[in-house]
Amino acid sequence: xxxxxxxxxxxxxxxxxxxxxxxxxxxxxxxxxxxxxxxxxxxxxxxxxxxxxxxxxxxxxxxxxxxxxxxxxxxxxxxxxxxxxxxxxxxxxxxxxxxxxxxxxxxxxxxxxxxxxxxxxxxxxxxxxxxxxxxxxxxxxxxxxxxxxxxxxxxxxxxxxxxxxxxxxxxxxxxxxxxxxxxxxxxxxxxxxxxxxxxxxxxxxxxxxxxxxxxxxxxxxxxxxxxxxxxxxxxxxxxxxxxxxxxxxxxxxxxxxxxxxxxxxxxxxxxxxxxxxxxxxxxxxxxxxxxxxxxxxxxxxxxxxxxxxxxxxxxxxxxxxxxxxxxxxxxxxxxxxxxxxxxxxxxxxxxxxxxxxxxxxxxxxxxxxxxxxxxxxxxxxxxxxxxxxxxxxxxxxxxxxxxxxxxxxxxxxxxxxxxxxxxxxxxxxxxxxxxxxxxxxxxxxxxxxxxxxxxxxxxxxxxxxxxxxxxxxxxxxxxxxxxxxxxxxxxxxxxxxxxxxxxxxxxxxxxxxxxxxxxxxxxxxxxxxxxxxxxxxxxxxxxxxxxxxxxxxxxxxxxxxxxxxxxxxxxxxxxxxxxxxxxxxxxxxxxxxxxxxxxxxxxxxxxxxxxxxxxxxxxxxxxxxxxxxxxxxxxxxxxxxxxxxxxxxxxxxxxxxxxxxxxxxxxxxxxxxxxxxxxxxxxxxxxxxxxxxxxxxxxxxxxxxxxxxxxxxxxxxxxxxxxxxxxxxxxxxxxxxxxxxxxxxxxxxxxxxxxxxxxxx
Ligand code: PEP
Ligand code: MG
Numbered sequence: 001x002x003x004x005x006x007x008x009x010x011x012x013x014x015x016x017x018x019x020x021x022x023x024x025x026x027x028x029x030x031x032x033x034x035x036x037x038x039x040x041x042x043x044x045x046x047x048x049x050x051x052x053x054x055x056x057x058x059x060x061x062x063x064x065x066x067x068x069x070x071x072x073x074x075x076x077x078x079x080x081x082x083x084x085x086x087x088x089x090x091x092x093x094x095x096x097x098x099x100x101x102x103x104x105x106x107x108x109x110x111x112x113x114x115x116x117x118x119x120x121x122x123x124x125x126x127x128x129x130x131x132x133x134x135x136x137x138x139x140x141x142x143x144x145x146x147x148x149x150x151x152x153x154x155x156x157x158x159x160x161x162x163x164x165x166x167x168x169x170x171x172x173x174x175x176x177x178x179x180x181x182x183x184x185x186x187x188x189x190x191x192x193x194x195x196x197x198x199x200x201x202x203x204x205x206x207x208x209x210x211x212x213x214x215x216x217x218x219x220x221x222x223x224x225x226x227x228x229x230x231x232x233x234x235x236x237x238x239x240x241x242x243x244x245x246x247x248x249x250x251x252x253x254x255x256x257x258x259x260x261x262x263x264x265x266x267x268x269x270x271x272x273x274x275x276x277x278x279x280x281x282x283x284x285x286x287x288x289x290x291x292x293x294x295x296x297x298x299x300x301x302x303x304x305x306x307x308x309x310x311x312x313x314x315x316x317x318x319x320x321x322x323x324x325x326x327x328x329x330x331x332x333x334x335x336x337x338x339x340x341x342x343x344x345x346x347x348x349x350x351x352x353x354x355x356x357x358x359x360x361x362x363x364x365x366x367x368x369x370x371x372x373x374x375x376x377x378x379x380x381x382x383x384x385x386x387x388x389x390x391x392x393x394x395x396x397x398x399x400x401x402x403x404x405x406x407x408x409x410x411x412x413x414x415x416x417x418x419x420x421x422x423x424x425x426x427x428x429x430x431x432x433x434x435x436x437x438x439x440x441x442x443x444x445x446x447x448x449x450x451x452x453x454x455x456x457x458x459x460x461x462x463x464x465x466x467x468x469x470x471x472x473x474x475x476x477x478x479x480x481x482x483x484x485x486x487x488x489x490x491x492x493x494x495x496x497x498x499x500x501x502x503x504x505x506x507x508x509x510x511x512x513x514x515x516x517x518x519x520x521x522x523x524x525x526x527x528x529x530x531x532x533x534x535x536x537x538x539x540x541x542x543x544x545x546x547x548x549x550x551x552x553x554x555x556x557x558x559x560x561x562x563x564x565x566x567x568x569x570x571x572x573x574x575x576x577x578x579x580x581x582x583x584x585x586x587x588x589x590x591x592x593x594x595x596x597x598x599x600x601x602x603x604x605x606x607x608x609x610x611x612x613x614x615x616x617x618x619x620x621x622x623x624x625x626x627x628x629x630x631x632x633x634x635x636x637x638x639x640x641x642x643x644x645x646x647x648x649x650x651x652x653x654x655x656x657x658x659x660x661x662x663x664x665x666x667x668x669x670x671x672x673x674x675x676x677x678x679x680x681x682x683x684x685x686x687x688x689x690x691x692x693x694x695x696x697x698x699x700x701x702x703x704x705x706x707x708x709x710x711x712x713x714x715x716x717x718x719x720x721x722x723x724x725x726x727x728x729x730x731x732x733x734x735x736x737x738x739x740x741x742x743x744x745x746x747x748x749x750x751x752x753x754x755x756x757x758x759x760x761x
Contacts, residue, residue: 489729
């Protein structure tokens with residue numbers, strides 16, 4: 001242990017040197033030797049740190065200081081401060097200083113000028129070389145000059161005694177004496193762009209790289225202060241999915257002082273894509289080399305300076321889950337059943353009830369709480385994201401709460417009628433989002449199931465009938481992508497528009513058309529970018545007047561006796577043309593940016609005139625029909641019965657909105673619990689309309705699809721495949737189930753045909 005020199009060069013380090021240079025240093029050395037472009041530098045060894053403690057005689061005092069009760073926050077903070085001061089204020093022996101200075105001078109010689117360096121902590125435990133202390137110690141960026149490097153090394157050493165690091169070691173059962181620290185001194189990459197990469201999917205282990213990138217130095221992403229662009233590359237096909245984020249800030253080196261500063265990203269770069277396809281492939285190629293070298297998926301930090309890609313760190317991915325699905329469902333045990341409703345989003349989870357009766361109470365919902373409310377609205381999405389589960393009094397399986405919970409992967413039970421009055425604030429309950437039951441107390445082994453859906457993607461069957469996904473909020477894009485869906489069969493824009501908080505007319509009255517278009521474009525771009533080149537059918541506005549009235553500027557909305565049969569869907573947009581045109585302008589901007597995967601879908605069509613007029617307005621905006629598909633929802637029996645006349649207007653696709661088609665065919669309000677027992681999407685009349693439309697579409701080469709809730713039911717999916725539908729669009733949580741049902745049905749059809757042939761012979 002003591003024979004190691006103070007300084008070793010990265011190129012001389014190998015994986016077996018973890019005890020001297022920590023995991024970080026050793027992995028950099030390994031990569032340099034595998035010819036990965038890693039910025040050069042050296043490590044001040046853990047042995048040097050140890051000799052510092054011993055030779056200066058501070059060990060005893062130091063370790064005595066650390067002997068505190070770590071659950072006493074005040075005592076812990078005091079001990080940490082005292083220990084850090086001791087390390088910082090004790091003079092480093094001259095010979096060690098000289099070794100570090102000589103190494104920095106050698107680096108200067110190699111670089112041709114005094115380089116800016118990063119001084120990174122790389123901690124390790126003597127006996128347990130693989131122990132991970134990632135993120136517990138500090139890193140110092142843009143250090144220049146030999147003396148400053150010496151100071152930064154000593155600061156790294158002191159960071160071994162931060163309160164968080166002490167707490168972590170005690171809780172993990174490590175002796176402070178057995179934990180050492182090395183400092184990696186590495187030439188800084190003055191990156192124009194940087195980020196991280198998982199060489200394989202960090203949840204499922206599927207061969208799908210996930211790369212995040214933003215402008216400037218990597219610190220902004222690592223610290224979580226910026227939302228980066230996300231790119232997904234299917235490693236087999238090299239197909240790229242892109243989600244462009246709004247990158248508001250960047251960390252850069254101040255050219256004058258050399259200090260690391262945070263500044264605003266110039267407006268034109270905020271929504272600009274950070275990485276080109278070519279750069280993505282270069283980063284991926286390096287990731288694959290590293291993964292091959294180590295034989296396991298890696299979590300890599302990369303940086304690009306003047307077009308050159310560097311790898312600044314790599315460590316194994318430790319989050320890949322195995323056999324997650326098996327744990328999802330649990331016994332009902334002895335717990336008392338408190339309430340029943342509709343299981344709207346699967347997963348079972350326990351937590352503390354927070355009853356929310358008005359919007360200004362949303363802050364009360366903390367991470368992990370069970371949010372209980374009458375009904376959710378788009379303003380509630382941030383709180384819904386924090387909630388562990390959602391329970392509502394009202395609403396059905398197609399209500400806002402149900403749709404958004406499924407997209408967020410949060411278990412939900414809706415339509416309990418009395419959750420807000422029967423449950424009490426602070427009560428501990430378990431929500432079963434599959435069966436629609438709320439139990440008192442904590443159920444054994446209760447846990448949410450969302451990861452299970454993702455885990456099976458690796459082995460997804462290929463189906464001739466495409467299986468797509470429904471989306472309403474841009475935040476759910478990642479989860480929607482993770483299903484491996486063949487596209488988006490329904491993107492509901494009204495959730496995005498209502499989520500803006502201001503009525504579209506408010507923007508028009510305040511002459512802020514551009515702001516509306518920009519905001520809407522941001523949400524839609526996230527989805528069409530992520531799925532490109534897979535199709536995304538974006539549906540134009542379909543919000544009833546009663547939902548619009550709630551918004552700022554919505555006071556003028558007419559009071560209608562029955563909003564479901566009122567001024568909504570395409571009939572409204574054809575009168576309220578300015579709002580229609582603003583939506584179309586967002587599509588046009590995206591199409592002009594090269595997103596040729598957009599389909600414009602018109603809701604609630606009931607007459608060919610509506611299609612004709614809508615197409616005229618679409619053309620008047622300058623949208624080229626060669627670059628976009630146009631289709632209609634089949635939600636009104638009339639549109640099914642005269643489908644030939646609608647097809648004659650020139651449409652590329654139809655999609656069954658069975659939520660509405662069922663209510664209008666059966667005269668059963670989809671939101672009315674009193675008649676819910678009659679609501680049946682598989683009623684023979686509904687199926688007859690659907691079958692008729694599919695046959696007409698197949699004769700005329702028009703694509704047919706379904707995006708209503710019925711498309712998420714595997715039994716319905718089987719029927720639709722036999723009818724010859726071209727695609728089925730399901731909710732995020734149902735894509736896998738539906739894909740399996742589709743695959744099985746397709747095989748059965750082939751088998752039946754083969755048997756028929758054999759019988760004929
Ligand atoms: C439908 O009616 O089935 C549909 C998908 O539209 P929405 O649920 O938004 O009315
Ligand atoms: Mg509908």
